[in-house]
Amino acid sequence: AMRRGAARAYLDVASVKGGPRRELEALGLDLAPYIGTHPMSGRERSGPLAATADLFEGRPWVLTPTRDTETEVLNLALELVALCRAVPVVMDADAHDRAVALVSHMPHLVSSMVAARLENADETAVRLCGQGIRDVTRIAASDPRMWIDILSANPGPVADLLAQVADDLEETVTALRALQSADQDKRTEGAAGVEAMLRRGNAGQTRVPGKHGSAPAAYEIVAVLIDDQPGQLARIFADADRAGVNIEDVRIEHATGRQAGLIQLMVEPKAAPVLGAALRERGWSIRR
Structure with a gap:
């Protein structure tokens, strides 16, 4: 398209940016009308039937202009992002x-590795899956063919990170084996090793951006315990609105073998007792 002069500006929306730029450079193309971009939004499903009108709303959209990218091209890309x-x-x-x-990229592979443990697991064990395993494995449902393309374009940085994860895994396995020891000193050392890893995880998790970035x-x-029936969520959100409480986030944990679930309403700390009291008054079953 660039060789044909088909447009004033050209962009891509690939998940990696260095590779496409280097390929264009190798082809001897003028990069003045080109800008690499990556909308940081997606789903584990692909294709037209998985499309949503608000897919990009509020999500980061990375622009990687080169030194040669014309200002007009950058402005056109910014206009697209705004639209x-x-x-x-x-x-x-x-x-x-x-x-x-x-x-x-690295989290996707780790998610897939965790999900792979379920492939041949005993059915009784799998039926115990809760929200934790669902959260960890959700992105493992993505199309492997698409991810082969992505990982093939960015293998070095992903391999470096997985090597670090492998080091942490080895240390954690060693610590857990120590917890099996009959020697109290070894058990103490093992517990300290596991705790150190968990605390590092705590510290890293706090750096994940919150609401609105x-x-x-x-x-x-x-x-709140709710029945799996139409209108339940609408009712509980309406009751929260009547109580004057803003729901900051929400999660639903489905009960195994029951047509019910536990909805977790995340609110400001000072609003929690207000919401709890209001929902009890309206007949909802609150769980601690």
Whole structure:
């Protein structure tokens, strides 16, 4: 398309940015009308039937202009991002690839590795799956063919991160084996090793951006038992609205073998007792 002069500006929306830029350079093309982009939004499903009108709304959309990218081309890309109601983020292409390896590509492989443990697991064990395993394995449902393309374009940074994860796994396995020891000193050492890993996880998790990309906030959970029937969620949100409480986030944990579930309403700490009292008054079953 660039050789044909088909347009004033050209962009891609690939999940990696350094590779496409280097390929264009190798082809001897003028990069003035080109800009690499990556809308950081997606789903585990693909194709037209999985499309949603608000897919990009409020999501980061990375732009990786080169030194040769014309200002007009950057402005056109920014206009597209604005029309999709996304948030523009300008980055260097290689820095972007290292970043997505950390926050997207490596986690996807780890999710797949955890999900793979379920493939031949005993059915009785699988039936005990709760929200934790669902959260960890959700993205493992994505199309492997698409991910082969993504990982083939960014293998180095992903392999480096997985090597670090492998080191942590080895240390954690060693610590857990020590907890099996009859020697009290070894058990103490093992417990310290496991605790250190868990605390590192705590520290890392607090760096994940919160609502609207702001600093993460500590919310209180008001857990409510609901029946799996039409209108239940609408009722509970309406009751929260009557109580003047804003629901910051929500999760649903489905009960095994029952047509019911536990909805976790995350609210500001000072609003939790207000919401709990209001929902009890309206007949909801609150769980602690």
